[in-house]
Amino acid sequence: MTPLRLRFAPSPTGNLHIGGARTALFNWLLSRHSGGQFVIRVEDTDVERSKRVFEDAILHELRWLGLDWDEGPDVGGPHAPYRQTERLDRYNIVIQQLLAAGKAYRCTCAEDRLDALRAEQESAKAARRGYDGRCRDLRHGPDAGPHVIRLRVPEGETIVDDLVKGPVHFANADIEDFVIARAGEGGRIGMPMYNFVVTADDVDMGITHVLRGDEHLINTPKQLLIYAAMGAAPPRFGHMPLILALDGSKMSKRNGETSVGAYRDLGIHPEAMVCYLARLGWSCGDQELFTIAELTTLFTTQGIGSSPSKWDMEKLTWVNGQWMRSLPADVIGTRARGFFAARGWAEHPREAALVACLRERTRTLVELADAARVFFADDYPKDDAVMAATLPAARETLLGVTEVLDGCADWSEASLEAAVHGWCEAKGIKLGKVAQPVRVALCGQKVGPGLYQTLHVLGREVALARLRAACA
């Protein structure tokens, strides 16, 4: 496969959302699959709403997901700068070239003329709407007074040969001679428009493929017309269906978190997020679980589906639960620390053992931290009814086990197990008769992690204190 160049072009007007994360991931995967490059370009021409803190946050989230880039605002590259507000000189050169070639023209029509034109077209129910081309052949020069720059849209049709949807036809008659640069101060050329800067940058940066959300399909014929005017070969485009909420409505804060950071705070692992995002609109047989390395090998645009995907928190949680089982324990431990700290708990002295005993029983880091309360604090949830029904009747057994455990010099799982087994055998007591009350005494619950794991993670002092309290 020839190496492809793809990009992610976020507008830094907010945090990274799941839709943006999926777009970034798909472009990254295709670039890596092909052995090509991945570029980050910051589309900050909306100067009012663009903020550097959002740019930083977006890059931070991309790194958290495990993505990297060959070129970008923070790492530079051969096509620097990678922020659109730093590329204005370049846009100006391209606009001058388009003007000189007659592909674009200056339009001095005032706002009130355009308003009147719109009103007239509406009342006449005109089939053809939009700018009527009055300035098309007037050849206004740079001194024409306040003016915008419009692209000269030829007759005919523009076909987006979409990688996901197949060919989509647009009649050029429905595309007016659209504005590519606003009017600037003192009759100069002002801020170039969105479709123009995206195209000028994609040409300059040698982008070969663009995967993006459906909402951009409407822009693509205009961008193709700009490529043609610039005499540049366009990239291949693929427009991916929307991500909907589970009930089919538009995804919003009301029916689920939309920002990537919110899912990290819910205790989702980046590996699970990547796997889930990849399956959201892409498939490879009926395989559900992929590592990022597998995805890199398997990802092609043929696997992208054309119907909308639904955001399913249950499924994401299930996927995450699979990673709770398969990630290295120290990775889970390190990630869990923030969740422990948020609950006011310092680092646990037997963190690895704690993770080992809870990872298979929990699906997120939040669930793990909640389940870990019993190992950190005394205010863990206790089932009073179970305690009342279990402990008094088992007092003799508990006193005996406590004494045996107290005599254990080595507080490892294996030695605790050997001690309890030996005692049960000597006394002729079934292990089950011992395990249940001990667990209730230690955790206040009938079900929980393995008994010896629990004893070990609690540590000698806490375990014996809880047993003694239960006997009392």
Ligand code: GLU
């Ligand atoms: N800046 C656009 C956005 O954030 C993306 C433009 C594109 O992918 O062509 O939606």
